[in-house]
Amino acid sequence: MTTLHRVDPPRTAVRPKAVARAGLYALLAANVAVVTVFFVQAGFASNALIVTGRLAGLYAALLMAFQLLLVARLPFFDRRIGMDRLTSWHRWVGFGLLWLLVAHGVFIVFGYAQASSMGPVDQLVDLAETVEGVLRAIVAMALIMVVGAVSARCARRRLAYETWHFIHLYTYLAVVLAFTHQVAAGSTFTASATATAYWYGLWGTALGAVLVGRVVLPVGRNLRHRLRVTAVVPESDHVVSIYVSGRDLDRLPARAGQFFLWRFLTRDRWWQANPFSLSAAPDGTHLRLTAKTAGDGTAALRHLKVGTRVFAEGPYGAFTTMHRTRPDTLLVAGGVGITPMRALLEELHGHVVLIYRVTTDQDAVLYAELTELAHTKGAELHLVTGPAVPDKLAPRDIATLVPDVADRDVYVCGPPGMTTAVLRTLGDLGVPRAQIHAERFSLAG
Known part of the structure; x- marks a missing residue:
């Protein structure tokens, strides 16, 4: 638990x-x-x-x-x-x-x-x-x-x-x-x-x-925690979750919303470091990342073997509850940008609204988990589907779904184009900049 x-x-x-x-x-x-x-x-x-x-x-x-x-x-x-x-x-x-x-x-x-x-x-x-x-x-x-x-x-x-x-x-x-x-x-x-x-x-x-x-910090942490892959779980044809465990993970200063630079120490991947957010809040026993296929490197993740050694640099990022200013929260996610939102939803308190923007229902990563978690926490979950044009997260749409948006902290994570559009919308709705927290999910781009 x-x-x-x-x-x-x-x-x-x-x-x-x-x-x-x-x-x-x-x-x-x-x-x-x-x-x-x-x-x-x-x-x-x-x-x-x-x-x-x-x-x-x-x-x-x-x-x-x-x-x-x-x-x-x-x-x-x-x-x-x-x-x-x-x-x-x-x-x-x-x-x-x-x-x-x-x-x-x-x-x-x-x-x-x-x-x-x-x-x-x-x-x-x-x-x-x-x-x-x-x-x-x-x-x-x-x-x-x-x-x-x-x-x-x-x-x-x-x-x-x-x-x-x-x-x-x-x-x-x-x-x-x-x-x-x-x-x-x-x-x-x-x-x-x-x-x-x-x-x-x-x-x-x-x-x-x-x-x-x-x-010093990355080497020291990896020597202390000795991370290994403990499970590889396909979530769909194009999405896979990797579970990582190790020693004394309760001493690892990771928080929901952060990411690591992951190196899986196999013969053909040890030299590649890829940034993936935690897709579940750290619980002191294991870490989970969820990745969508975007090339040969991410496609190979589903073939990782249990027991593979892992070198992780991090945790990194300010996309955490440390920066909250209001008791209630709006989360706006697009595509695979849902992964840090899934972790944040687990950690957040107060009333939470999550808007998940995808092209089709099949693109909704971890949707079953999100539905169950939202029900458990009393949060609102809105799945918004359709092509990028017309914009379905325009000011009128967000104001309809979340009338009190200006009184909430707002976390935004998704493709750069979507993130930019949502940030513009939040400005039009009068959300103070101090309440807006954005992750552009483009570190390796």
């Missing part, structure tokens, strides 16, 4: 997301101020172009360290902000970093060219040949420009996730090369022992955060 613990919404407390977001902004602002102070203290012994270029380079290095923090997958920020939003911030900060690096290179080259009366190209070659660390900086910038190019939406859509991810890993090489350039050629953080200690401390913290969040 599943044991659930009631989690009442914090009616007057400061929202966890606001606290974490403000903390990140304050951290970045404080470091910008510190870097600026050290830069001014080091003095301006060059022309205006070189001074501007150096300052742009320092801010670029600071953003690079901030980038590492955003993707470190630290539980404190992930549970409050969510990996999808942190990844989005990482993307936009990355483009800002790219432009700062371009400005750094252009201003530095033209500044030295102005002082030496050389042409920009000759000056760049001369700097690469005579100044330690400059060649490494050029290679780092080239790598970051490649990563930035493949991260543009038009290129991202044409690349397989594994290809994009492999190219993205070169960012770490760029980070190492850029840092060694700063140490070799920088003057701001060699002007004083305090500045030098700060710079090493900043980068040590950023790299340490990545090591802890991406290596």
